[in-house]
Amino acid sequence: MTTVRKRALGLAVALTMGLAACSGGGSGGGQEPAGQSLRMWTFKKSHADALNKAAAQFTAKTGIRVTVEAITPDDVFVSKVQSAAQTDGLPDVLEVHSSGEDFEMGASGLLQDLATDVTDAWKQRLLPSTRESGVLTQKKIDAVAADSPIKSGKAGQRFSVPFTAGAxxxxxxxxxxxxxxxxxxxxxxxxxxxxxxxxxxxxxxxxxxxxxxxxxxxxxxxxxxxxxxxxxxxxxxxxxxxxxxxxxxxxxxxxxxxxxxxxxxxxxxxxxxxxxxxxxxxxxxxxxxxxxxxxxxxxxxxxxxxxxxxxxxxxxxxxxxxxxxxxxxxxAPLALTGLGVTATTKNREAAVKWIDWVTSPEGAGMVAKESLDLPATDLGTQAEALLGKDLAALQKHFSGPPESxxxxxxxxxxxxxxxxxxxxxxxxxxxxxxxxxxxxxxxxxxxxxxxxxxxxx
CATH class of the missing domain: 3.40.190.10 (Periplasmic binding protein-like II)
Structure with missing residues (x-):
């Protein structure tokens, strides 16, 4: 069994018990105005350090404060999320593994559906081979094992936005x-x-x-x-x-x-x-x-x-x-990690705004330069200015004729x-x-x- 599958199935058990008592989140009543503090968890320390530096720029632009915490290693991250799911203590945003863990968490009720939030314009600034990462398909639902939480998901739901990419x-x-x-x-x-x-x-x-x-x-x-x-x-x-x-x-x-x-x-x-x-x-x-x-x-x-x-x-x-x-x-790069909004956030609008900004060329470039992990955002001609010479040289290998x-x-x-x-x-x-x-x-x-x-x- 893969690490992602072990993590997500463990989370599903916790969610079955915990999320029934939690708020469903969403964009309806109970939303607090932008400007509130957001919390985010990641399983990569290098990402947390880079994200916290980028968050200072985001706060200056929007007034929304973001604090990012790294919870490592993976098994500790899992335990923390399981515990938080049962006590209504989840953060607003989670960084998760793309095209697997995000689906299982989302179908279990942990992550919200972002399909209507991620517009065509948002998708167009992502690398073409990563744009649909985080979107659950019927093929994926049909292919998973009978005990997978993904079986309860619906085709077309988007549970994460591509954040980092690699090859x-x-x-x-x-x-x-x-x-x-x-x-x-x-x-x-x-x-x-x-x-x-x-x-x-x-x-x-x-x-x-x-x-x-x-x-x-x-x-x-x-x-x-x-x-x-x-x-x-x-x-x-x-x-x-x-x-x-x-x-x-x-x-x-x-x-x-x-x-x-x-x-x-x-x-x-x-x-x-x-x-x-x-x-x-x-x-x-x-x-x-x-x-x-x-x-x-x-x-x-x-x-x-x-x-x-x-x-x-x-x-x-x-x-x-x-x-x-x-x-x-x-x-051709594949999305490695994605960002999702938790089902229990009380500030969904601000959480989506943060994910939107940190996957923009400016935000993604800042995080990538600090973490040395390439973004799922297509930086185009801005790559060297945003990433520096060495990292931009690596990203250029994502581009070439489609046939090769x-x-x-x-x-x-x-x-x-x-x-x-x-x-x-x-x-x-x-x-x-x-x-x-x-x-x-x-x-x-x-x-x-x-x-x-x-x-x-």
Whole structure:
């Protein structure tokens, strides 16, 4: 069970008992005028610090005071919300995980429906791939387990507004290590082949290879292999790898060719990479134990927290193969967190106004610059002025031709009970463990996918 699901189901139990006795909120009677104080809870300390600084600007503009509290770690956040739901002690605004936790909290009665508040103009200032995050769909309702609180929701309800966004498949290079190896620290590799050559050079010069938390096996499959295969094959042929009853799967010439390209990483993995979790691998990179690391746009903030300044890293998407379909690749962002208004707030109008402002270019830019987490707001030409050079350079990888944009959130071509751990474990056996050849790995992956399709039936 995922962390989000554990959190939300636990909340649902508390809400069943607690919210029946609480006010329903809403925009009707009992609203207090703007200018009242608002309280907000988040599960990220870096966001709380940044939001409190932004709140001072918001107060100056509106007279509405906002106090943001970070409640960490996740299990403590859950306990706090559960307790508050039973005692009418919830804050006015919550930051929650998008497209999952927000739905379960909203359908349970914890968060209000904001569908009529978020206008077309508001949505247009968000990154296109995040605009509908927080909006419950019938497909989502139909897909969840029978015991999920989402079953009681209604299609079209919006329980959060996208706040932060990110993408996987981002490579980070230590500029000092590139210089020490005689490589250009300002120019990313233009192709997969150039990336492999850079890894070969840094490894040979004693600067280290590539770190990734392969203890969580699906990171290699999701963050490197999938965008690499997408760029090499193009969207239709990439989707065909996962097709029901396909003859164009992983054991086909297309599939084997992509697995061969991925397996070329084998000599360059950081020693012990299969024993490292995601955070441990990122810390190893921040400590100079490898020249490269792979993560997401959100990894930059974690590296900074562990002593590696953003100006010391060169960031770029997983490069495409030289002979592939796409010569460039961008990473379509997905909403990571969203902001919701609690059902018990007595100042709904002010709460919506705060969320509106903090997801505007001005507010979102302020928070992003302080937290180093990219916003779901499209900052366009204002990005560098609002975010600074290093963070703006990272956000530019969200933009590119639609046909070459890799969408990690697109699961429309997977079996409905897709389990990413199984292909993750299999590709770890391919590389770095070298237990399988690309041909053997392709045949085994086809069996895994076929079994999931059969289970879906």
């Amino acid at each position: 996987f498949g981002i490579v980070y290079a230590n500029k000092d290590k590139l210089r020490a190896a005689g490589l250009d620290p300002a120019t990313p590799p233009a192709s997969w082949e150039e990336f492999l050559k850079a890894l070969e050079t840094t490894t040979a010069k004693g600067q280290g290879g590539l770190s990734l938390g392969l203890k969580v096996s699906q990171t290699g499959f999701n963050w490197i292999y999938q965008p690499l295969a997408f760029a090499h094959l193009g969207k239709e042929r990439f989707h065909a790898l996962f097709g029901k009853g396909t003859t164009q799967g992983f054991a086909s010439p297309d599939g084997v060719r992509t697995l061969e390209a991925y397996a070329r990483l084998t000599p360059y993995w950081m020693p012990g990479t299969t024993t490292l979790g995601i955070d441990e691998a990122d810390i190893a990179f921040a400590q100079g134990k490898s020249a490269f690391a792979v993560g997401g746009t959100f990894t930059l903030a974690f590296l900074a927290q562990n002593g590696l300044s953003p100006d010391k890293v060169l960031a770029f998407p997983v490069p495409p193969t030289a002979e592939g379909t796409h010569k460039q690749i961008s990473m 944009a890799y969408e990690a959130a697109d699961d429309s071509f997977f079996p409905s009970d897709w389990d990413q751990v199984k292909p993750g474990d299999l590709t770890v056996r391919l590389t770095p463990l070298k237990e399988l050849s690309p041909q053997q790995a392709g045949a085994e992956l086809d069996k895994i996918v076929a079994s999931m399709w059969k289970s879906t039936q």
